[in-house]
Amino acid sequence: MAIISFRSDEIHCKIVYYGPGRGGKTTNLITIHKALGHQVRGELLSIDTAGDRTLFFDFLPMDLGSIGKFRIKISLYTVPGQVRYNDTRKLVLKGVDGIVFVADSLEARKGNNVESLKNLGDNLHDQGKSILELPLVLQYKKRDLTGSRVALLPVEEMEADLNANGHYPSFPASALKGDGVRETFKKICMMTVVDVSSRLLKDKGMSLTG
Amino acid sequence: MADLILTKQTLDRIDQVLQSLLTASGAHTVLLIDKAGQLISFQGTMDQEKVASLAALTAANYGATTAIARLFGEEEFTLLFHKGKEENLHFSNVGEEYLMITVFNNNTHLGLVRLEVRKGLEHIEAMFAENLRQWFNT
Numbered sequence: 505m506a507i508i509s510f511r512s513d514e515i516h517c518k519i520v521y522y523g524p525g526r527g528g529k530t531t532n533l534i535t536i537h538k539a540l541g542h543q544v545r546g547e548l549l550s551i552d553t554a555g556d557r558t559l560f561f562d563f564l565p566m567d568l569g570s571i572g573k574f575r576i577k578i579s580l581y582t583v584p585g586q587v588r589y590n591d592t593r594k595l596v597l598k599g600v601d602g603i604v605f606v607a608d609s610l611e612a613r614k615g616n617n618v619e620s621l622k623n624l625g626d627n628l629h630d631q632g633k634s635i636l637e638l639p640l641v642l643q644y645k646k647r648d649l650t651g652s653r654v655a656l657l658p659v660e661e662m663e664a665d666l667n668a669n670g671h672y673p674s675f676p677a678s679a680l681k682g683d684g685v686r687e688t689f690k691k692i693c694m695m696t697v698v699d700v701s702s703r704l705l706k707d708k709g710m711s712l713t714g
Numbered sequence: 715m716a717d718l719i720l721t722k723q724t725l726d727r728i729d730q731v732l733q734s735l736l737t738a739s740g741a742h743t744v745l746l747i748d749k750a751g752q753l754i755s756f757q758g759t760m761d762q763e764k765v766a767s768l769a770a771l772t773a774a775n776y777g778a779t780t781a782i783a784r785l786f787g788e789e790e791f792t793l794l795f796h797k798g799k800e801e802n803l804h805f806s807n808v809g810e811e812y813l814m815i816t817v818f819n820n821n822t823h824l825g826l827v828r829l830e831v832r833k834g835l836e837h838i839e840a841m842f843a844e845n846l847r848q849w850f851n852t
Binding site for chain 1: 781
């Protein structure tokens with residue numbers, strides 16, 4: 505749930521990185537945290553990882569500066585990807601304004617991607633939200649392994665699995681090398697801010713710039 | 715969970731309530747957040763950088779505690795208390811969607827903090843209702 509404060513002219517949004525376990529959601533946040541200057545980012549908070557697996561969530565608050573008269577503040581979260589932590593995922597998803605779905609390009613993870621996207625749809629439905637109406641960006645991770653001995657899913661096949669109607673924007677990415685991470689982040693921020701502001705300001709005859 | 719639009723008047727009044735809660739209870743920091751972990755307002759001496767983390771962690775902590783409550787057939791636990799050697803935290807539900815966190819040290823007592831928090835909560839709950847009315851009437 506977004507918060508718009510008319511005293512300080514701030515908009516606060518919540519963006520969640522969702523996806524199957526070991527997909528690279530936390531690595532996305534680490535890369536964003538490293539790439540941005542001190543004035544933009546807050547502290548990256550990672551909660552209790554057991555053997556590098558996220559147990560609760562990661563959290564990164566950011567101040568993106570101003571658009572028009574509003575200052576945009578964004579909180580990034582990741583969810584634990586492992587199937588058994590669905591209660592925690594539901595908790596983190598509460599009040600979400602935008603989602604990045606991080607899909608794993610490894611061929612062996614094809615089923616996990618589809619299952620996780622379905623799980624996201626179900627969890628949003630429980631909150632009374634529709635996956636089709638919320639800003640969502642797909643990210644196909646681990647593309648840097650192309651040409652290695654590891655079997656990767658072709659991007660076209662991942663699109664067919666997860667984005668058959670081409671409804672969502674998608675980006676190939678490698679969080680370790682940093683490719684695509686920034687593009688994904690920019691896109692979801694833009695979509696989320698536009699969605700929140702049009703939802704909340706339009707009926708009052710206001711816009712971000714006016 | 716609905717979006718929240720806060721008018722200047724509401725935020726000013728929330729800050730007044732939080733400030734008088736601090737004065738009356740002897741606590742050093744008080745935060746008002748939503749259950750999604752977003753900060754609505756804070757008053758006090760706590761390091762600004764830590765405030766965002768505290769808000770996110772509290773919302774998650776509260777969610778986990780609610781899951782525990784359900785194991786015992788309770789719908790939720792409406793208040794939580796963490797005691798440290800120097801610092802103590804008191805968490806309380808504000809209506810359905812918000813939480814108030816009060817941070818205090820050994821200069822004051824839990825009983826006083828609880829009493830003042832309860833007074834502050836009544837004001838803030840009324841204000842949220844008023845804020846909604848204001849927004850829809852503008």
